[in-house]
Amino acid sequence: GRLVVLSGEAGAGKTALSEAFASRLDEDLTVLRSACEDLSIPDPLGPLYDLAREAQWEPPRAIEDxxxxxxxxxxxxxxxxxxxxxxxxxxxxxxxxxxxxxxxVRFLGRRIANTHILLLITARTDRSEGQ
Incomplete structure (x- = not known):
């Protein structure tokens, strides 16, 4: 297990790079995608719901509770x-x-060392708003 962070300015190509990387992986490897949203009040654990949906796993709906x-x-x-x-x-x-x-993300980052999981995160390094 490993954690990789792609960071850079808005429009630098982080998503394109992560998609190119994922497309070159072995077909036997499972790829689960998620994203954080630019919402005024973000839903708690939105990316976890995305990952769960792609994994066909139904997490408890009371996460907000x-x-x-x-x-x-x-x-x-x-x-x-x-x-x-x-x-x-x-x-x-x-x-x-x-x-x-x-x-x-902290939880995963501390526990994936002994797994076969690669956690790939993208993040902006600047304060610019969406393009």
């Missing part, structure tokens, strides 16, 4: 993604992530 503990959810997600075999997880536009998504 304050009573739901995130660590068991994150652990279950890691198990689901790991069960896919060698896997590329893509999270685009991390600069727009909500706090819960950042926690999810």
């Amino acid at each position: 304050r009573e739901l503990h995130r660590l068991p959810l994150f652990s279950e997600a890691l198990e689901v993604f790991e069960a896919k075999g060698p896997c590329l997880l893509v999270i685009e536009d991390l600069h727009w992530a909500d706090d819960a998504t950042l926690d999810f």
Whole structure:
């Protein structure tokens, strides 16, 4: 397991590079894509829902519920993604992530070392708004 971060200014080609990389991978490797959105109030864990949908996994819909503990959810997600075999997880536009998504990325980053998961993140290094 590894974590790769592609960072640069808006329009620098981060998404194009990540798509070119994913297209050259072995067909037996699972590729799951997600993205953070530029919303005034971002949905908690939006990228996790994207990844879950692509993995055909139904996470608890009560993620927004304050009573739901995130660590068991994150652990279950890691198990689901790991069960896919060698896997590329893509999270685009991390600069727009909500706090819960950042926690999810931290969780994955600390635990994927002994898996067959490559976590690929893209993020802007500038403060420019969408182009």
